[in-house]
Amino acid sequence: MICCDGLVKIxxxxxxxxxxLEGLDITIKTGEMMAIxxxxxxxxxxxxxxxxGLETPTAGSILIDGKDISTLKEKEIVTYRRNTIGFLWQKSARNLFPYLTALQNIETMMRLGKKYSKERAIKLLQAVGMEQHANKFPNQLSGGEQQRVSIAVALANQPSILxxxxxxxxxxxxxxxxIFQLFHELNCKLGITIIIVTHDLALADKVDRTVLISDGKISTEKIRQVQKAADFQSHEEYSVMDKAHRIQLSEEVLEEAGITSDKVKVEVVEGKVVISRPE
Ligand SMILES: Nc1ncnc2c1ncn2[C@@H]1O[C@H](COP(=O)(O)OP(=O)(O)OP(=O)(O)O)[C@@H](O)[C@H]1O
Ligand SMILES: [Mg+2]
Incomplete structure (x- = not known):
């Protein structure tokens, strides 16, 4: 379980x-696949x-399975980064060494994490559907193929969080x-916790939960409800309340309710909080 509490980064x-980040709280369960x-x-x-573990928070804490990562010693942090976390960088050129083949990239990562096994490297290439490209260099692969190899590299040291x-x-x-399908398979088969940042709302719909960050905090989250028998899916959207009990209302909601001023009427009617335009 990942538990971020009051994270601030300046x-x-x-x-x-x-x-x-301005005091972000989020809890991510082990084995969850979610989008940000x-x-x-x-x-x-x-x-x-x-x-x-690549940057330290200015304030707040991150607990991984109950352990605050800011208390880890330099050596432990390196081990944490190599063995607990698999990382896919936003700047894709950072994911692969250009002068190594697909297989060598995976093998090198395994050696860094002291978990070298040629057999497992080949299995990983198979898992991402890239075994026939084992001996190609990154510049001989398409963008999507490079991403697949990068996923295999990220998994080289059997991380529990991707x-x-x-x-x-x-x-x-x-x-x-x-690629999302592949994430799904890895999540189901290996039980890896997967956190994906994406701009693509259509893809965000394919995960269990999507959270929206605005102004350095999580403001809303969508949870997928799957009724397996009927193979029916729907999404429920929730606003997230912070520790001071503040919630953020979207422009669309305000517009629909005809709220234009910065003062609103708040009342509890039959157990529900009703926010409306002042008369
Ligand atoms: N190393 C840094 N030094 C100074 N400012 C930074 C640094 N990294 C990020 N920032 C600033 O922090 C804010 C958040 O950046 P971040 O990269 O987390 O945004 P993001 O949501 O990932 O954006 P994008 O969708 O464009 O990737 C931005 O205002 C950015 O300019
Ligand atoms: Mg970014």
């Missing part, structure tokens, strides 16, 4: 402060980097569907 550039959406600059990559930052940003929609 970047300093040229003596200017940029607040990337949000406008450019809303803090999605920052959140993944912090869960992945963090994927815009894994389908540079591929066509059909390839994107296939």
């Amino acid at each position: 970047y300093m550039t040229d003596n200017r402060k940029v607040m990337a 959406i949000g406008k450019s600059g809303s803090g999605k990559s920052t959140l993944l980097h912090m869960i992945g 963090l994927a930052d815009e894994p389908t940003g540079a591929v066509d929609s059909q390839t994107a569907q296939q």
Whole structure:
């Protein structure tokens, strides 16, 4: 289980402060497959980097199975990054060494994590449907093929959490569907927790839960309800309340309710909170 509590991240550039996350709370269950959406600059990559142990929060905590990762020693953090986390970078060129073949890329990652096994490297290539491209270099592969190899590399050290930052940003929609299908299989077969940042709302619908980050906080979440017998799917959308009991209302909701001022009437009617335009 991943538990982020009151995460704040402030970047300093040229003596200017940029607040990337402003007290974000989220809990992700083991084995969950979820998506994170949000406008450019809303803090999605920052959140993944912090869960992945690549950056430290300015305030707040991240517990992984009950352990606060900020208490890990330098050596333990390196092990955590290599063995617990699999990472797919937003800048896809960062995922693969250009001078190594697909197979060598996986093998190198395994050696770094001290889990080398040629047999397993080949199995991983098979799992992502790339065994026939084992000896090709990244520049001899298409964008979608490179992403598949990158997924195999991310899985090289048998991580329990896969963090994927815009894994389908540079591929066509059909390839994107296939990559999501692959994530599904990995999630079901291996039970890996998968967190995917995506811009693509159609893909976000394919996961159990989608959360929206706005202004450095999680504001709404959509949960997929699947009624297996009827093979029927629907989504329920929830607003997320923060610790101070604040919730954010979307522009659409305000417009529908005809609310234009910054003052609203709040009352409890028959056990429901009703927010309306002041008379
Ligand atoms: N290393 C950094 N130094 C300074 N500012 C940064 C750094 N990384 C991110 N930021 C700033 O923090 C904010 C959040 O950035 P982040 O990369 O997390 O956004 P994002 O949601 O991933 O955006 P995108 O969808 O464009 O990838 C932005 O305002 C960004 O400019
Ligand atoms: Mg990003």
